[in-house]
Amino acid sequence: xxxxxxxxxxxxxxxxxxxxxxxxxxxxxxxxxxxxxxxxxxxxxxxxxxxxxxxxxxxxxxxxxxxxxxxxxxxxxxxxxxxxxxxxxxxxxxxxxxxxxxxxxxxxxxxxxxxxxxxxxxxxxxxxxxxxxxxxxxxxxxxxxxxxxxxxxxxxxxxxxxxxxxxxxxxxxxxxxxxxxxxxxxxxxxxxxxxxxxxxxxxxxxxxxxxxxxxxxxxxxxxxxxxxxxxxxxxxxxxxxxxxxxxxxxxxxxxxxxxxxxxxxxxxxxxxxxxxxxxxxxxxx
DNA sequence: AATCATAGCAACCGCGTCTCT
DNA sequence: AAGAGACGCGGTTGCTATGAT
Numbered sequence: 001x002x003x004x005x006x007x008x009x010x011x012x013x014x015x016x017x018x019x020x021x022x023x024x025x026x027x028x029x030x031x032x033x034x035x036x037x038x039x040x041x042x043x044x045x046x047x048x049x050x051x052x053x054x055x056x057x058x059x060x061x062x063x064x065x066x067x068x069x070x071x072x073x074x075x076x077x078x079x080x081x082x083x084x085x086x087x088x089x090x091x092x093x094x095x096x097x098x099x100x101x102x103x104x105x106x107x108x109x110x111x112x113x114x115x116x117x118x119x120x121x122x123x124x125x126x127x128x129x130x131x132x133x134x135x136x137x138x139x140x141x142x143x144x145x146x147x148x149x150x151x152x153x154x155x156x157x158x159x160x161x162x163x164x165x166x167x168x169x170x171x172x173x174x175x176x177x178x179x180x181x182x183x184x185x186x187x188x189x190x191x192x193x194x195x196x197x198x199x200x201x202x203x204x205x206x207x208x209x210x211x212x213x214x215x216x217x218x219x220x221x222x223x224x225x226x227x228x229x230x231x232x233x234x235x236x237x238x239x240x241x242x243x244x245x246x247x248x249x250x251x252x253x254x255x256x257x258x259x260x261x262x263x264x265x266x267x268x269x270x271x272x273x274x275x276x277x278x279x280x281x282x283x284x285x
Numbered sequence: 286a287a288t289c290a291t292a293g294c295a296a297c298c299g300c301g302t303c304t305c306t
Numbered sequence: 307a308a309g310a311g312a313c314g315c316g317g318t319t320g321c322t323a324t325g326a327t
Contacts, residue, residue, distance in 0.1 A: 096315055
């Protein structure tokens with residue numbers, strides 16, 4: 001491994017290719033090139049002797065850092081967060097595609113944002129399952145947020161239409177909001193309507209299997225902020241399947257205070273073992 | 286104040302796809 | 307039509323800043 005890296009570095013030296021952080025002077029050269037010829041012919045930058053960088057590296061630098069319309073140094077807003085979450089559910093890890101819906105964000109931005117988020121989720125889940133964590137030790141790769149298809153109501157076209165008609169009007173707390181799938185039109189073609197509030201499951205939502213609801217909620221925007229999602233969920237009452245209730249409680253789908261789900265015993269230690277691997281987007285129908 | 290853990294970001298790599306000749 | 311080079315994408319790595327202990 002180390003040997004391979006050393007050899008690669010040696011090869012690069014032979015080819016006189018520079019790597020690593022960009023200097024201001026290099027940026028200037030690149031910007032001038034784009035001003036003259038536009039964002040293309042990346043490899044000619046090196047062949048003309050303007051920079052010792054590969055065309056690939058030049059393109060990346062331009063796309064991710066030098067492009068004039070970038071929102072550099074700005075954290076993702078709640079709206080952007082919702083957008084990413086929903087589009088990731090729709091498209092999977094198609095970061096470039098998702099980035100087209102976000103003004104001033106690059107695929108790298110989206111990818112980094114998502115990966116940070118996944119790490120946080122993983123850590124929080126791991127923490128909640130810590131007492132017997134050795135049993136369900138999985139990598140973050142398995143921690144994709146479930147697609148919102150996961151929630152059956154998303155497929156209810158009538159509800160979708162109703163939601164579309166009601167647009168993004170403020171909904172009184174406690175009233176069910178049915179999310180509408182994002183229309184597959186990039187930002188430059190159609191103003192994007194951000195994913196709506198998602199405080200509760202619909203009343204007709206079927207009983208949940210162990211672990212499902214918790215995981216589904218992890219996909220909600222800002223779930224991780226504000227004391228583990230309390231702000232997002234409020235004191236929402238959620239139906240729980242009988243199998244998930246404490247023994248001796250009613251058989252009916254009683255509502256359970258969300259706070260009780262945040263006890264030390266939650267989520268169940270075998271949470272991850274309950275989750276099927278997600279289908280790839282191409283298999284979603 | 287020093288050390289460690291974590292988050293966030295920038296950049297690289299491999300590979301698939303596109304375009305040009 | 308086929309091959310070569312350019313381009314674009316997703317995954318991964320490494321560095322730095324920041325916060326916690």
